[in-house]
Amino acid sequence: MKIRALLLLLLIALGGWQLRGEKASIHKLVSIQTDEIYDKLVSTRRGFHTNPELAGKEIRTQKVIAQYLKDLGMEVDTGIYGHSVIGILKGNKPGRKIAWRADMDALPNGFPDKVDFKSKVNGVQHGCGHDVHMAIGLGIAEIMAKNKEAINGTMYFIFQPEEETFVGAREMIANGLFSKIHPDEIYGLHITPLPVGQIMVKPNEMFAYQKRIRIKLKNDLSKEEGRELAKLIYTSLSRSKPNSKPWELQHIVDSKIGLISPNTIYKDYLIMDENFNIYSEKDEFFLEAYLYETNQSNLQSIIPKIKRLIGETKYKDKLLSVTFIPENPIVQNDIKLTTEAINTLNQIYGPDLMAPDYGQVPYFNDDFTYFQQKVPGVYFFLGGSNFNKGIIAMNHAPDFNVDEECIRVGVRSFSSLMIERLNRK
Ligand SMILES: [Zn+2]
Ligand SMILES: [Zn+2]
Known part of the structure; x- marks a missing residue:
């Protein structure tokens, strides 16, 4: 009996070691795969940046996204509302269902653009970073599609139009989004002026x-x-x-x-x-x-x-x-999911990635809040600034600019998080 117990303990210990090893290897793979598709994502982002489309007019944007997801072998639905796109990825076995959301629209701005791939549309610009959000969303989709044999459950990718007007999320829901897909959890992000390489989040209110x-x-x-x-x-x-x-x-x-x-x-x-x-x-x-x-x-x-x-x-x-x-409700992060997300990302990527958030940002908000009213979810801030290079990702500001390295950080981190959420016991 003694020996058996000892053997059992040894097996448990080995099992635990193996599990951690497996976990580490999938995220190592995610990291390598992210590097492999990084250049493609940057050029996709630049394509959105050069061809920005205002809320309600995301025609090219929708086409590009739908084609990208189809090429990944996903089931794609463009009929829920406006120029929305939903991509559905089924894993190896049935299981939990998780949604990732990215917004699609540009702003009615005509500021001098600091980059070479300037907007071709007079008075319209991606001055809020939604071009980057879409590239990251597609990147996560691609990484998860590559690893679908290793994941359980279903992943939904929601590309939402008309965020700046606060119409898209509400209308997608009103037009049957959640009778088409049934996520247990929903996640999304926004580029912010934090330094590139950082992700910030807190439970409850992110904004005032x-x-x-x-x-x-x-x-x-x-x-x-x-x-x-x-x-x-x-x-x-x-x-x-x-x-x-x-x-x-x-x-x-x-x-x-x-x-x-x-x-x-x-x-x-x-x-x-x-x-x-x-x-x-x-x-x-x-x-x-x-x-x-x-x-x-x-x-x-x-x-x-x-x-x-x-x-x-x-x-x-x-x-x-x-x-x-009456004004709009604000983003409210689910306490339990937020805490778990912070822990998971800390475990996989070490303590430098996640920055604590002690405040609430005034003026801004996101219609992601309407999804959170239906499905518990977490909304992250992703750093997009590089102060040494003079890049400051202050959304809507005349000199808004993004360090594209944040695409790598976003795709790698959130692909890992989504995989962990789906494969959770
Ligand atoms: Zn905005
Ligand atoms: Zn925005």
Whole structure:
């Protein structure tokens, strides 16, 4: 009995060693395969960059993606909504079902482009990095297709149009996306100004809550009085760490006060538009402004606070109502999946890949949130800047540019993560 027990222990130990060995070898292979397809992905990305298409007009983009996925041997569906593409990859055995999402549309910008492969379309640019997102999505698809004998379950690739207008995700769902595919989990990413080589994520909110406030008064105020009232509200409501300027987005990459620091200035704030939209319509006078609040629990006290503030002024009898104009929900990362993803990526690629995130980014959001309302999911920030080369991947900014090495980092890391999610016992 003793010997048997010892033998059993030895077998278990060997088994564990073998499992770790197998695990390591598949990810080593993923890494090699990513290097092999890297140049092709870069040229595919440049093709998207040169031929950007606005929300609702992703015609060439859709064709390229559908063909790429078909060439990988996938079942491809382009009929769910608009110019969407879904690729379905079945593994070796039935099992879990995971979705990866990439967005497709470009921006109505005409900034001077810093790269040689400039946009051929006047006033349209990939200034948010969705060209890179698509290249990474296709790269993950290719790596997983190459390794399909080694994976269980089903992988869905969702290429979603019309993200910038916040229409695509909602419409894909409304048009039956989740009766066609049934993912247990969904993942996606966005290029950010973090350094290339880094991935950042946190559970729950990645962005600040966004609200648009509308104050309705009797139409007895002058524009000047409106501006005075707006200033009072702006000064009383705004909140940030002393001597900090969280509305200046360039600090998000700062090692001392940026997202990565426990002392981040992006942790606890309410940022408000200083310039309210002030106008009158018929017998009514309106003040409107956007605000960005990190703490969900503070949202409910904003309207009473504004009412109280106005109640203490000479305009107290003029106030008719204070309301939020409905705004979109924000990205909410599933706590358990986020924690597991961080652990998995740390285990495979070491501690330098994953950067902690202590803050919430103002102004931005992603309609990926609508998928997360239906399926638990995680949304990552992928570093795209290379400060030594003067490349700063600040989305929507006039000098937005991406270090294409982030394609390698994204494809390698997330192919590994998807394989681990599918093959999980
Ligand atoms: Zn954008
Ligand atoms: Zn974007």
